[in-house]
Amino acid sequence: MxxxxxxxxxxxxxxVVVVIAIGILAGLAIPKYTTxxxxxxxxxxxxxxxxxxxxxxxxxxRNGGNFDLDASGNLTNLDITIPASQNFDSYLACRTTYxxxxxxxxxxxxxxxxTDGTIDCCDGAGFDCARLGIAxxxxxxMACN
Numbered sequence: 001m002x003x004x005x006x007x008x009x010x011x012x013x014x015x016v017v018v019v020i021a022i023g024i025l026a027g028l029a030i031p032k033y034t035t036x037x038x039x040x041x042x043x044x045x046x047x048x049x050x051x052x053x054x055x056x057x058x059x060x061x062r063n064g065g066n067f068d069l070d071a072s073g074n075l076t077n078l079d080i081t082i083p084a085s086q087n088f089d090s091y092l093a094c095r096t097t098y099x100x101x102x103x104x105x106x107x108x109x110x111x112x113x114x115t116d117g118t119i120d121c122c123d124g125a126g127f128d129c130a131r132l133g134i135a136x137x138x139x140x141x142m143a144c145n
Contacts, residue, residue: 038131041106041107042132046113048085048088049101049119051080051082052100053113056078058078059079087104089105090103100113101113109121109123109129119134120134120136121134
């Protein structure tokens with residue numbers, strides 16, 4: 001009596017096909033995930049800018065419509081305290097057409113909020129603001145300084 005032994009295993013070809021398929025899926029998913037994370041980080045900067053803008057409007061209401069802050073652009077005259085951020089630093093209130101700016105620490109780009117509430121982005125070294133879905137304004141770069 002012959003006993004039949006059938007091996008139940010994957011062939012090398014099947015394993016290679018699966019590994020290649022996983023590699024292709026990862027190659028498509030990782031860049032999309034990175035963009036989503038970058039946009040989430042940028043939304044924190046937009047929230048900070050919105051907070052500064054609202055505080056500047058309250059400051060102007062208390063001071064006869066005057067947005068004129070201290071010459072250094074510090075936020076000391078405003079009634080806000082911005083908590084420490086792992087992503088942004090260098091919060092400045094501006095006295096030009098842009099009312100506030102924040103700098104992303106990790107990706108090295110600047111976000112600016114204009115007096116009408118629109119957000120502009122200034123590309124940093126090796127970073128493209130278009131990835132964030134925010135308009136790039138070369139004239140905005142360092143507008144507050």
